[in-house]
Amino acid sequence: MAKVILKELTKIFKKGKALIYAANKVSLEVNDGESFGILGPSGGGKTTLLRLIAGLEVPTDGYIYFDNVMVSAPNKVIIDPADRGIAMVFQNWALYPNMTIFDNIAFPLRNQKVPKAEISKKVNEVAEILNIKNVLDHYPREVSGGQMQRAALARALVKNPKLLLLDEPFSNLDAQIRDSARALVKKIQKELKLTTIIVSHDPADIFSIAEQVGVIFNGILVQKGNASEIYDNPVNVTVSRLLGDINIIKAEINNNAINLGNIIIPINNRKIEKQVVYIGIRPEDIRISDSNEIPEFVNVGKVKVKVTSYVAGIFKAVVSPINDESIEFDVNTERHIKAGTEMNLFVRTNKIKIFDEKGNKI
Ligand SMILES: Nc1ncnc2c1ncn2[C@@H]1O[C@H](COP(=O)(O)OP(=O)(O)OP(=O)(O)O)[C@@H](O)[C@H]1O
Numbered sequence: 001m002a003k004v005i006l007k008e009l010t011k012i013f014k015k016g017k018a019l020i021y022a023a024n025k026v027s028l029e030v031n032d033g034e035s036f037g038i039l040g041p042s043g044g045g046k047t048t049l050l051r052l053i054a055g056l057e058v059p060t061d062g063y064i065y066f067d068n069v070m071v072s073a074p075n076k077v078i079i080d081p082a083d084r085g086i087a088m089v090f091q092n093w094a095l096y097p098n099m100t101i102f103d104n105i106a107f108p109l110r111n112q113k114v115p116k117a118e119i120s121k122k123v124n125e126v127a128e129i130l131n132i133k134n135v136l137d138h139y140p141r142e143v144s145g146g147q148m149q150r151a152a153l154a155r156a157l158v159k160n161p162k163l164l165l166l167d168e169p170f171s172n173l174d175a176q177i178r179d180s181a182r183a184l185v186k187k188i189q190k191e192l193k194l195t196t197i198i199v200s201h202d203p204a205d206i207f208s209i210a211e212q213v214g215v216i217f218n219g220i221l222v223q224k225g226n227a228s229e230i231y232d233n234p235v236n237v238t239v240s241r242l243l244g245d246i247n248i249i250k251a252e253i254n255n256n257a258i259n260l261g262n263i264i265i266p267i268n269n270r271k272i273e274k275q276v277v278y279i280g281i282r283p284e285d286i287r288i289s290d291s292n293e294i295p296e297f298v299n300v301g302k303v304k305v306k307v308t309s310y311v312a313g314i315f316k317a318v319v320s321p322i323n324d325e326s327i328e329f330d331v332n333t334e335r336h337i338k339a340g341t342e343m344n345l346f347v348r349t350n351k352i353k354i355f356d357e358k359g360n361k362i
Pocket residue numbers: 013014015020021022040041042043044045046047048049201
């Protein structure tokens with residue numbers, strides 16, 4: 001397995017006269033056996049970064065090391081993709097339809113001219129790990145969707161890669177099998193202690209696979225850290241939104257509290273001067289209730305329910321402070337609540353994110 005180090009890695013593409021920084025001085029380390037997730041919006045530079053690591057793109061500047069070996073340098077791919085010991089899985093996990101599952105998995109080994117007996121041994125080993133030994137003589141059309149993914153993963157793993165690179169691997173799967181595919185990849189990654197880098201725009205992919213996370217925008221790595229650290233402490237409003245649903249509301253800090261009409265949210269021990277800010281509250285950190293107390297939550301005042309809806313099995317409501325309808329919070333509720341109902345608003349005050357007027361974390 002390999003440790004991967006990127007040092008000030010830069011890739012500039014030319015589009016007419018414009019220069020596009022698809023990677024802009026990206027530095028990071030992925031430890032041996034670790035799973036690292038790169039989250040970013042479309043066009044953020046995720047695929048370019050993976051292609052640089054794979055040796056499929058030449059850096060404009062900066063360096064890549066696998067363990068202590070330099071594999072790419074400015075304008076140079078020192079070690080070819082085929083010699084890097086990597087396996088890549090892309091969005092489409094497609095198998096060759098006219099080959100059996102065995103032949104699909106054996107394909108990369110046959111390409112490497114591995115002796116027949118060894119191919120058979122390796123295919124059987126990896127099929128055992130992935131629990132598809134009983135379908136090795138089947139064709140892809142004769143196996144289930146889940147077995148197909150296992151076979152595709154087996155094909156990636158059969159070469160004993162030092163590094164597994166996953167590019168949006170779950171985005172083309174049905175919602176039903178997406179979760180099991182994520183769980184499978186995580187299990188294999190952990191069991192084999194396989195250094196893995198996954199890129200995706202979907203935080204669910206990243207959080208299910210990665211221990212460490214980097215967030216990339218316009219080729220710049222704007223934040224890195226462990227998954228829960230980043231979720232809880234995003235560096236700015238844009239990152240907070242990329243990581244999941246969040247209420248972002250303009251507010252004023254006054255007397256050590258966030259003031260939103262009649263809603264007063266204490267900011268605990270945080271010392272912030274009187275100023276205009278944006279606050280961020282995730283759906284799991286906000287509730288409405290008839291009662292006066294919810295454990296771990298603080299009652300911050302009365303709100304009026306404006307609209308309710310039912311989306312993907314969850315009741316939702318938009319609520320406003322009773323004296324200011326221009327302010328709105330999205331909250332999840334346990335049941336349908338009639339518009340116009342007044343209720344208490346509760347928040348987990350220690351989970352509130354506070355950003356300055358430019359949207360940067362305070
Ligand atoms: N070969 C290329 N020539 C010119 N520009 C490119 C090339 N490859 C990528 N780009 C540009 O570099 C930027 C980053 O692209 P990249 O594909 O790495 O982003 P991404 O985060 O993977 O996006 P997506 O999720 O949409 O695939 C984009 O602006 C893209 O248009």
